Amino acid sequence: MLAPTEILEKDQAHFLHPLHHPSTTQSPLIFESGHGIWLRTVEGKEYIDGMAGLWNVLIGHGNTELADAARDQIATLAYCSSYAGTSNLPAIELADRMAGMAYPSLNTTFFTSGGAESNESAFKTVRYYWKRLGKPNKTKVISRQHGYHGITLAAMSATGMSAYWPMFEPRVPGFLHIPAPYAFRYPADQIRPGESLGQAAARALEEAILREGQDTVGAFIAEPVQGAGGLIVPPDDYFPAIREICDRYEVLFIADEVITGFGRTGEWFALNRWGVEPDIMSFAKGITSGYLPLGGIQVSDKIREVIVNAPANERWMHAYTYSGHPTCCAVANKNLEILQRLDVAENARVQGQRLLEGLQALEAEFDVIGDTRGIGLMAAIEFADRETKQPAQIGEKVRKACLERGLFTRIIGSDILSLAPPLVISAEEIDLVLQIIGEALAETTR
Numbered sequence: 015m016l017a018p019t020e021i022l023e024k025d026q027a028h029f030l031h032p033l034h035h036p037s038t039t040q041s042p043l044i045f046e047s048g049h050g051i052w053l054r055t056v057e058g059k060e061y062i063d064g065m066a067g068l069w070n071v072l073i074g075h076g077n078t079e080l081a082d083a084a085r086d087q088i089a090t091l092a093y094c095s096s097y098a099g100t101s102n103l104p105a106i107e108l109a110d111r112m113a114g115m116a117y118p119s120l121n122t123t124f125f126t127s128g129g130a131e132s133n134e135s136a137f138k139t140v141r142y143y144w145k146r147l148g149k150p151n152k153t154k155v156i157s158r159q160h161g162y163h164g165i166t167l168a169a170m171s172a173t174g175m176s177a178y179w180p181m182f183e184p185r186v187p188g189f190l191h192i193p194a195p196y197a198f199r200y201p202a203d204q205i206r207p208g209e210s211l212g213q214a215a216a217r218a219l220e221e222a223i224l225r226e227g228q229d230t231v232g233a234f235i236a237e238p239v240q241g242a243g244g245l246i247v248p249p250d251d252y253f254p255a256i257r258e259i260c261d262r263y264e265v266l267f268i269a270d271e272v273i274t275g276f277g278r279t280g281e282w283f284a285l286n287r288w289g290v291e292p293d294i295m296s297f298a299k300g301i302t303s304g305y306l307p308l309g310g311i312q313v314s315d316k317i318r319e320v321i322v323n324a325p326a327n328e329r330w331m332h333a334y335t336y337s338g339h340p341t342c343c344a345v346a347n348k349n350l351e352i353l354q355r356l357d358v359a360e361n362a363r364v365q366g367q368r369l370l371e372g373l374q375a376l377e378a379e380f381d382v383i384g385d386t387r388g389i390g391l392m393a394a395i396e397f398a399d400r401e402t403k404q405p406a407q408i409g410e411k412v413r414k415a416c417l418e419r420g421l422f423t424r425i426i427g428s429d430i431l432s433l434a435p436p437l438v439i440s441a442e443e444i445d446l447v448l449q450i451i452g453e454a455l456a457e458t459t460r
């Protein structure tokens with residue numbers, strides 16, 4: 015076994031990391047093992063995984079049932095293609111298991127290897143659908159500021175976080191952004207008298223469709239709860255209004271449930287909370303609890319009809335080598351079985367409430383917290399002046415103070431501390447997370 019310093023040297027010499035910059039790779043935490051909500055570094059230090067990996071390790075680390083499922087499938091048939099004319103048992107089982115699981119009209123699944131590939135598949139399916147219906151100009155996609163949809167070219171263009179763009183411009187044409195229903199920062203002058211925030215933010219979609227022309231807009235994409243862009247929980251009237259506008263202007267609604275799917279928000283799939291169904295759902299991450307890469311889209315019955323009734327020369331010519339990967343699907347099948355057995359959505363609801371109440375108590379204690387928000391086991395505190403909304407610029411300090419006390423988490427922008435622990439977290443572990451954040455805040459603001 016190499017010494018930690020030698021491992022670090024090799025990392026710095028040869029590993030180009032996501033969002034790479036040498037300033038952030040000087041002393042990375044090099045994780046070696048994990049169990050439950052805990053991660054352990056090569057130096058033997060343990061941390062609570064406050065972000066469940068990247069929002070994905072729903073089941074917690076070190077689950078040997080998933081390891082067995084992967085090993086069994088690899089020994090039986092690790093890989094085969096699912097291109098037209100071939101199929102495999104785990105992928106069929108998973109597609110069947112997922113039929114109607116999220117929303118009653120989503121019964122057909124295409125598999126990818128992750129979230130960005132899922133959204134690419136969704137955007138291409140939108141184009142395909144409208145072309146087949148004789149409306150080839152409906153290609154534009156409207157998304158939201160602070161939205162995160164992955165960073166392949168089209169997904170990056172849908173992503174509404176401008177920091178991802180400049181060094182990779184030009185973006186794919188036809189992607190535009192409207193304001194998110196961000197209660198803490200929504201400009202008051204953009205809400206009309208008598209209008210709610212949800213209505214105002216939904217009106218922004220209608221105005222964008224009218225401005226661009228209904229005949230040019232193919233889809234609207236949104237995360238039910240915005241994650242990487244700042245943990246933005248919409249008001250209850252937002253998505254029902256969005257659905258209504260999409261229907262009125264014949265715009266497909268893509269729900270990006272890459273983070274919110276499989277229990278994270280306390281619902282198995284987030285839009286159920288508001289009684290809304292999308293036309294396409296993107297998923298990834300939690301479907302395997304991150305143990306193997308897998309994602310996909312589910313399409314509504316009406317989109318499926320258009321695909322399966324196409325003449326051969328207009329077929330849905332979209333594919334990935336790893337669509338329906340047998341081993342990834344076998345792990346997903348086992349993972350979903352366990353998540354349901356453990357009823358992690360219920361745990362997310364109960365522990366999420368405990369987490370939110372604990373964070374609200376911290377807000378009452380520390381003036382530096384401008385806003386506290388959360389739903390299920392996704393939560394955030396935003397450090398800012400409550401009146402002027404001026405960012406406090408202390409996020410990185412608080413993050414480091416948490417890390418020193420054994421809590422690994424992430425800061426969004428300069429001041430949003432986000433939490434999304436594994437869905438198997440216990441009440442005692444939530445209390446430990448809160449205790450650490452409280453101590454970190456006390457130190458930082460002393």
Ligand SMILES: Cc1ncc(COP(=O)(O)O)c(C=O)c1O
Pocket residue numbers: 068127128129130131133162163164165237241242270271272273298299
């Ligand atoms: C909502 C959402 N969509 C898409 C993605 C992209 O997923 P991937 O990194 O697997 O491409 C992410 C990743 O964090 C995400 O949070």
